[in-house]
Amino acid sequence: MNLLPKTAEYVERLLPRYPQKRSAMLMVLHAIQEEQGYISREAMEWTAQKLEVTPIQVYEVVTFYPMFRQAPIGRRHVKVCRTLSCALRGAYRVCDSLQENLACGLGQTSEDGNFTVEFVECVAACGSAPVVMVDDKIHENITPEKAPDFAAKLKTETTAAMPPSRH
Amino acid sequence: MPSERRIIYRHIDEPGYTTDLACYQRSGGYEVLRKSVLRKPEELVQEVKDAGLKGRGGAGFPCGMKWGFLDRKSGKPVYLICNADESEPGSYKDRQIIYKDPHQLIEGVVCSAFAIQAKLAFIYIRGEMFEGFRILERAIEEARVANFVGNNILGSGYSVDIIVHRGAGCYICGEETGLIESLEGKRGYPRIKPPYFPAVLGLYNCPTIVNNVETLCQVKHVLDMGGKEFAKIGVPADSGTHIWGLSGHVMRPGYYEIEAGKATVRDLLYDFAGGPPPGRSFKALIPGGSSMKILRFGEKFKVKLPDGSAGEWGVLDIPLDGASFMQCGTAMGTGGMIVMDDSADMVEALSNLNSFYAHESCGQCTPCREGSLWLKRITTRVCNGGGRLEDIDLVKNVADQIAGRTICAHGEAVAWPCQSNVPKFRDEWEAKIRAQMQAREHADENAPAVRKGMRLV
Numbered sequence: 001m002n003l004l005p006k007t008a009e010y011v012e013r014l015l016p017r018y019p020q021k022r023s024a025m026l027m028v029l030h031a032i033q034e035e036q037g038y039i040s041r042e043a044m045e046w047t048a049q050k051l052e053v054t055p056i057q058v059y060e061v062v063t064f065y066p067m068f069r070q071a072p073i074g075r076r077h078v079k080v081c082r083t084l085s086c087a088l089r090g091a092y093r094v095c096d097s098l099q100e101n102l103a104c105g106l107g108q109t110s111e112d113g114n115f116t117v118e119f120v121e122c123v124a125a126c127g128s129a130p131v132v133m134v135d136d137k138i139h140e141n142i143t144p145e146k147a148p149d150f151a152a153k154l155k156t157e158t159t160a161a162m163p164p165s166r167h
Numbered sequence: 168m169p170s171e172r173r174i175i176y177r178h179i180d181e182p183g184y185t186t187d188l189a190c191y192q193r194s195g196g197y198e199v200l201r202k203s204v205l206r207k208p209e210e211l212v213q214e215v216k217d218a219g220l221k222g223r224g225g226a227g228f229p230c231g232m233k234w235g236f237l238d239r240k241s242g243k244p245v246y247l248i249c250n251a252d253e254s255e256p257g258s259y260k261d262r263q264i265i266y267k268d269p270h271q272l273i274e275g276v277v278c279s280a281f282a283i284q285a286k287l288a289f290i291y292i293r294g295e296m297f298e299g300f301r302i303l304e305r306a307i308e309e310a311r312v313a314n315f316v317g318n319n320i321l322g323s324g325y326s327v328d329i330i331v332h333r334g335a336g337c338y339i340c341g342e343e344t345g346l347i348e349s350l351e352g353k354r355g356y357p358r359i360k361p362p363y364f365p366a367v368l369g370l371y372n373c374p375t376i377v378n379n380v381e382t383l384c385q386v387k388h389v390l391d392m393g394g395k396e397f398a399k400i401g402v403p404a405d406s407g408t409h410i411w412g413l414s415g416h417v418m419r420p421g422y423y424e425i426e427a428g429k430a431t432v433r434d435l436l437y438d439f440a441g442g443p444p445p446g447r448s449f450k451a452l453i454p455g456g457s458s459m460k461i462l463r464f465g466e467k468f469k470v471k472l473p474d475g476s477a478g479e480w481g482v483l484d485i486p487l488d489g490a491s492f493m494q495c496g497t498a499m500g501t502g503g504m505i506v507m508d509d510s511a512d513m514v515e516a517l518s519n520l521n522s523f524y525a526h527e528s529c530g531q532c533t534p535c536r537e538g539s540l541w542l543k544r545i546t547t548r549v550c551n552g553g554g555r556l557e558d559i560d561l562v563k564n565v566a567d568q569i570a571g572r573t574i575c576a577h578g579e580a581v582a583w584p585c586q587s588n589v590p591k592f593r594d595e596w597e598a599k600i601r602a603q604m605q606a607r608e609h610a611d612e613n614a615p616a617v618r619k620g621m622r623l624v
Contacts, residue, residue: 017328017330018330019244019287019371020351020352020371022351022352022353023332023350023351023352024352025352025353026294026332026333026334026335026349026352027332027333029335030294030333030335051352053352057352057353060353060354061352061353061354064337064354064355064529065294065334065335065336065337065355066335066336066337067294067295067335067336068335082519082522083256083457083519083520083523084256084257084415084453084457084505084516084519084520084523084623085256085257085414085415085505087519087621087622087623087624088414088415088416088505088507088511088516088623088624089415089624090624092620092622092623092624093622093624120295120336121256121338121523121526121527122254122255122256122257122338122457122523123293123295124253124254124258124259124261124262124293124295124296125259125262126256126257126258126259126412126414126415126420126503126505127259127412127413127414127420127421127422128420129414129415129420133295136297136298137297137298138295138298
């Protein structure tokens with residue numbers, strides 16, 4: 001398993017902090033996903049060995065928590081909150097607009113590999129609904145009216161930066 | 168007009184206020200900890216009991232009593248877990264503390280850890296709060312350097328470390344025993360009580376206290392002013408302040424910290440939140456997080472007034488405290504209030520929540536796993552134009568068979584919105600379904616347009 005030294009060192013520092021190694025499970029999986037974009041079968045086996053559990057015990061965690069994924073996604077992960085407070089302020093229309101402007105179906109990745117658009121459940125920012133998360137950043141008050149400009153900006157910055165593809 | 172009384176949110180959004188330790192200390196930060204470590208832990212627990220502080224995570228359980236349940240005889244280490252998994256739809260109060268005043272939380276955690284003599288403390292933060300995680304990690308490092316966290320805190324001989332642990336997108340991990348399982352590196356399956364009361368058999372089967380972010384911050388203020396003084400804030404049945412986080416159809420959604428019971432829903436919705444959008448009127452509100460029972464404007468509640476006499480309240484008359492909402496057949500929960508005006512379709516609103524709860528059921532208990540999915544399917548079908556009149560009672564019937572039949576309160580969270588929405592808005596359900604039936608009957612002719620989907624706007 002080829003992890004960057006940075007990630008491997010982080011895991012080594014993390015484990016002794018917990019009274020039981022297995023407790024570090026979610027944190028280790030987050031670190032791997034952050035580096036590799038998703039959690040591969042190999043990564044689950046590596047994690048199992050590190051935490052002294054069986055691979056199935058890692059697999060059952062990966063499949064339980066919505067944030068973990070077992071396949072790569074687009075360069076930018078666009079998550080539109082669909083729960084009540086956001087929906088009342090137009091979240092479904094925001095999502096339509098983002099899909100159209102980013103040329104990306106719901107739950108899919110755009111052909112150029114730049115975007116994955118998904119609905120997610122409440123992200124705890126209901127007072128500034130509708131809310132859209134892009135990667136690890138939250139964007140508030142993205143109304144249906146603002147959505148096309150928001151998408152355009154996202155496109156520009158994504159093409160400008162072009163980080164290594166996870167696709 | 169009542170005004171805010173900011174205790175927890177005193178510095179939130181204050182110009183120039185930052186998340187730095189230096190800034191926190193300039194406004195008296197860590198002085199309560201300095202005072203508290205010189206006292207006996209039992210005294211601190213007593214202060215929290217005297218304060219009548221109720222948990223702010225939604226259930227409103229008395230904090231001091233919870234601490235009192237700790238199993239001291241087993242000799243096992245005690246753990247403190249701060250529940251920062253804020254995931255109840257409508258709630259976003261803890262986010263403000265974490266992102267804008269992290270040291271207040273850390274001081275609350277260390278004071279509480281000292282009071283219960285915890286060996287180690289955790290902050291279990293929502294996975295989606297990436298930045299909040301980094302802010303807390305940085306703040307804890309600062310606090311460690313200044314000896315507010317770590318070994319021999321301020322020379323007291325007491326040591327505690329705080330581990331910030333990220334969740335990964337599961338609502339159920341906000342349930343305290345689900346959270347504990349998750350923190351043990353497993354699926355977040357809630358545990359059955361008895362025997363798994365966290366205060367006896369919690370993390371690693373050791374005595375554990377799980378408290379909400381805001382609760383731990385409140386503890387800091389309890390210790391600052393003393394339990395008896397704190398108890399004077401608010402009303403006898405509910406002390407301190409509440410943070411109301413408004414969302415949905417109001418002109419000024421946002422958070423307002425108000426002394427418990429010292430203002431009404433009317434004050435909150437009109438004076439603080441600016442009323443409904445122009446040309447609209449209020450139709451419904453969910454008091455505190457989506458799981459609580461919905462209230463319909465126009466409803467009347469027979470209540471007992473503070474002087475003991477019988478009275479009647481409309482929705483707008485309800486005082487903003489836990490006990491008053493209980494009198495109206497619902498609960499204030501986390502205070503994350505979702506407001507709907509007359510443009511909202513109540514069937515779609517319920518369907519939206521049913522999708523949420525079906526997605527978040529952990530799948531352990533059959534009534535919740537199967538029931539939440541069926542509720543989602545039924546209400547989605549009604550939204551998509553396939554409604555039948557018998558669906559109305561069916562939704563209620565399925566919900567009735569979930570509540571009280573599951574390991575954790577997710578069963579109630581699934582059931583309560585259905586059990587309250589259906590009888591209170593039965594007229595809307597019937598009208599919607601009758602229109603659909605008519606449309607289906609005249610499918611070939613010029614059928615009346617029927618609204619489809621659950622987009623809400």
